[in-house]
Amino acid sequence: MTNGEKASTLEQLNASTSAKRYRPFAFSRIYAITINTVTELTRLKVFYVLLIFGLVLIGSSIFMAQFSFQQEFQILKDVSLGAISLFTSLLAIVATARLLPQDIEDRTLYTILAKPVPRFEYVLGKITGVLLLLAISTVVMGGAFLLVLYTREQAVLHTTLRQMSGAPPDQIADALRVIRSSAFNIDILPGIVIIYLKACLLAALTLFVSTFATSNIFTIVVMAFIYFIAHLQATAREYWLQEHGSGLITRVFLAVVALFFPDLQAFNLVDDIVAGTAISLTLFAKTAVLGIFYTTIYTLLATFVFYGKEL
Amino acid sequence: MKRTVVVLAVLIVVGALKLPVERNLVALHRQEHFRGVEFNLDLREEIGQLGFIAALSGFRAIVADALFIQAYSAWENTEWGRMLLLFRHITTLQPRVLLFWDTAAWHMAWNASVAAMNDQTQPRLALRVKAQREYFALGKDFLERGIKNNPDRPDLYEALARLYKEKYKDHERASEYYAKAAAVPGAAPWDRRFSAYELSYCEGREREAYDRLRHLYEEGPKERLPTLIKRLKFLEEKLGIPQDQRIQEKENKVVK
Numbered sequence: 001m002t003n004g005e006k007a008s009t010l011e012q013l014n015a016s017t018s019a020k021r022y023r024p025f026a027f028s029r030i031y032a033i034t035i036n037t038v039t040e041l042t043r044l045k046v047f048y049v050l051l052i053f054g055l056v057l058i059g060s061s062i063f064m065a066q067f068s069f070q071q072e073f074q075i076l077k078d079v080s081l082g083a084i085s086l087f088t089s090l091l092a093i094v095a096t097a098r099l100l101p102q103d104i105e106d107r108t109l110y111t112i113l114a115k116p117v118p119r120f121e122y123v124l125g126k127i128t129g130v131l132l133l134l135a136i137s138t139v140v141m142g143g144a145f146l147l148v149l150y151t152r153e154q155a156v157l158h159t160t161l162r163q164m165s166g167a168p169p170d171q172i173a174d175a176l177r178v179i180r181s182s183a184f185n186i187d188i189l190p191g192i193v194i195i196y197l198k199a200c201l202l203a204a205l206t207l208f209v210s211t212f213a214t215s216n217i218f219t220i221v222v223m224a225f226i227y228f229i230a231h232l233q234a235t236a237r238e239y240w241l242q243e244h245g246s247g248l249i250t251r252v253f254l255a256v257v258a259l260f261f262p263d264l265q266a267f268n269l270v271d272d273i274v275a276g277t278a279i280s281l282t283l284f285a286k287t288a289v290l291g292i293f294y295t296t297i298y299t300l301l302a303t304f305v306f307y308g309k310e311l
Numbered sequence: 312m313k314r315t316v317v318v319l320a321v322l323i324v325v326g327a328l329k330l331p332v333e334r335n336l337v338a339l340h341r342q343e344h345f346r347g348v349e350f351n352l353d354l355r356e357e358i359g360q361l362g363f364i365a366a367l368s369g370f371r372a373i374v375a376d377a378l379f380i381q382a383y384s385a386w387e388n389t390e391w392g393r394m395l396l397l398f399r400h401i402t403t404l405q406p407r408v409l410l411f412w413d414t415a416a417w418h419m420a421w422n423a424s425v426a427a428m429n430d431q432t433q434p435r436l437a438l439r440v441k442a443q444r445e446y447f448a449l450g451k452d453f454l455e456r457g458i459k460n461n462p463d464r465p466d467l468y469e470a471l472a473r474l475y476k477e478k479y480k481d482h483e484r485a486s487e488y489y490a491k492a493a494a495v496p497g498a499a500p501w502d503r504r505f506s507a508y509e510l511s512y513c514e515g516r517e518r519e520a521y522d523r524l525r526h527l528y529e530e531g532p533k534e535r536l537p538t539l540i541k542r543l544k545f546l547e548e549k550l551g552i553p554q555d556q557r558i559q560e561k562e563n564k565v566v567k
Binding site for chain 2: 071074078079228237260263264266268272274278280290293301305307308
C-alpha cells in the first residue's frame with residue numbers, strides 16, 4: 001500500500017471517527033477497512049498467480065477432454081469446477097492468513113486502532129474484504145468456465161450439424177438436444193455458490209486461527225491440517241455417535257473432531273451436480289445456511305479472541 | 312486463559328448444537344442422491360493414498376476423470392484386467408455418473424468378451440467361451456450396481472436390457488428391463504415398444520406380447536412403426552387371431 005492510499009484510508013476513518021459525530025458502530029468505518037483490504041489483497045502476487053493458475057486450468061480442460069462429446073463435457077466440467085473449488089479454497093486460506101500478521105508487521109493495525117475504531121469493526125472490515133475478493137475470484141473463474149463450456153458446446157453443435165446434414169430433422173433435433181443437455185446444466189450455478197460459501201467458511205476459520213497464531217506460515221500449516229480433518233469430520237461424527245465398542249481415547253478423539261471441526265463434505269455437492277443430480281431449493285438453502293452459520297460463528301470467535309490479544 | 316476457556320466452551324456448545332443439524336443435512340443429501348460415496352478403508356485400498364486424499368478433499372470427480380483417461384489408454388493397449396480394476400475405482404468414486412457405468416459395462420461385455428473369444432493364444436474353444444461368459448457377467452455386474460446407485464434414471468435399465476438381448480439372447484429379461492426403464496420418469500418413448508418387441512420373442516408369452524403391442528398400436532399412428540406392425544402380424548398368425556380382428560396395415564409401411 002502506498003503512503004497516499006494509507007492517508008486516504010485514514011482520512012475516511014478520520015471522517016467517521018471524529019469526536020462530534022462518533023457512533024459506536026459505523027458502516028462507513030467498516031467500508032473503509034473493507035475497501036482497503038480488497039485493494040491490498042488484489043495487489044498481492046499470490047492473488048494473480050492463483051487466479052491465473054485457475055483460469056489456465058479451466059481453459060486447458062478443453063484439451064484434457066478429447067473423447068466423445070458426453071465424456072468431453074463431463075471432464076471439462078469436473079476439471080473446471082475442481083479448479084474453482086481448489087483455487088478459491090487456497091485463496092481463502094492464503095489471503096486471510098496474512099491479514100493480521102501483516103498489519104501488525106506494517107504497524108497499520110496500531111494506526112487504525114489508535115483511532116476510535118472498535119476491534120470488531122476492524123475484524124469485520126477485514127473479513128468482508130476477503131469475502132469480497134473471494135466473490136470477485138469466483139465470478140471471474142465461474143465466468144471463464146461458462147465461456148469455455150459455451151464455446152465448446154457451440155463447436156460440438158456445429159460439428160454435429162455438419163455431420164448430420166442429410167439426416168431427418170427430428171433426428172437432428174434429438175442429437176442437438178442431447179448435446180445441449182450434456183453441456184450446460186442450470187444446477188451448476190448453485191453448485192458454484194456452494195463452492196464460494198465453502199471458501200467463506202475457510203476464510204473465517206483462517207481468521208480465527210490467525211488471531212492466536214504467531215505467524216502466517218503457522219496459520220497456513222494449521223489450516224492445511226484442518227482442511228483435511230474437516231473433510232473427515234462426517235465419518236468421525238457418525239463413528240462416534242454410532243459405535244460404542246471403541247476405546248475411551250478413540251471416542252474422545254472422535255468427539256473432538258466431531259465437535260470442533262466443520263463438516264466440509266457438506267459443501268462438496270458439485271461432483272454430483274455435474275453427474276446429473278438435481279439440487280433442490282431446500283437442500284441448497286440448508287447447505288447455504290450452514291455455511292453462513294459457520295462463517296458467522298468463526299468470525300465472532302475471531303473477534304472475541306482479537307479483543308483479548310495484546311498488541 | 313479465561314478467554315481460551317470461553318472460546319473452548321463456545322466451540323463445544325456450538326459443536327453439540329450443530330451435530331443434529333449436520334446429521335439431518337447428510338440425511339437430506341443422501342435422500343437426494345448426494346454424498347453417495349463412503350470414505351472407508353476399502354476405498355483407500357482401492358484408489359491408493361494420494362487418490363484417497365484427493366478424493367477426500369472434494370476432488371473425487373477429478374480423480375475419477377484421471378482414472379478414466381488411464382482406462383482409455385488401457386483400452387488402446389487392450390489391457391482388459393487393468394481396465395476392469397480402473398473402472399471399479401472410477402465407479403466407486405463417481406457412482407452417479409451413468410456414463411462411467413455404461414462405458415465400463417460396454418468395454419467388458421462387448422469389447423473384452425469379443426477379444427476373449429478371438430484370443431489366438433487360447434487354442435481351446437471351451438475356455439474361450441468361458442472367458443467370454445465371464446466378461447458378459449462383469450458387464451452385467453457393472454450395470455446392476457449402476458442401477459442400484461441410480462434407480463431413478465432409465466439409462467442403465469436400457470443398457471442392461473440391451474445386454475440381455477444382444478449377449479445373453481434372453482428376451483424375457485430384456486423385456487423386463489425395458490419395461491423397468493419405461494416406468495422411470497424421463498424414459499425414452501421407445502422403451503415401452505422395445506419391451507413389447509422383446510416379449511414377442513418369448514415362447515409361451517405371445518398372448519401377453521400381442522395385447523401389449525395391440526395396445527400400443529391403438530394409441531395412434533405415431534406408435535405404428537414397421538417393426539411393431541411386423542411383430543403384430545407375426546403374433547396374429549401364431550395366435551390364430553380371427554381375420555376381422557386383425558390390423559389392416561401392410562407390413563413395413565412407414566407411418567409419418
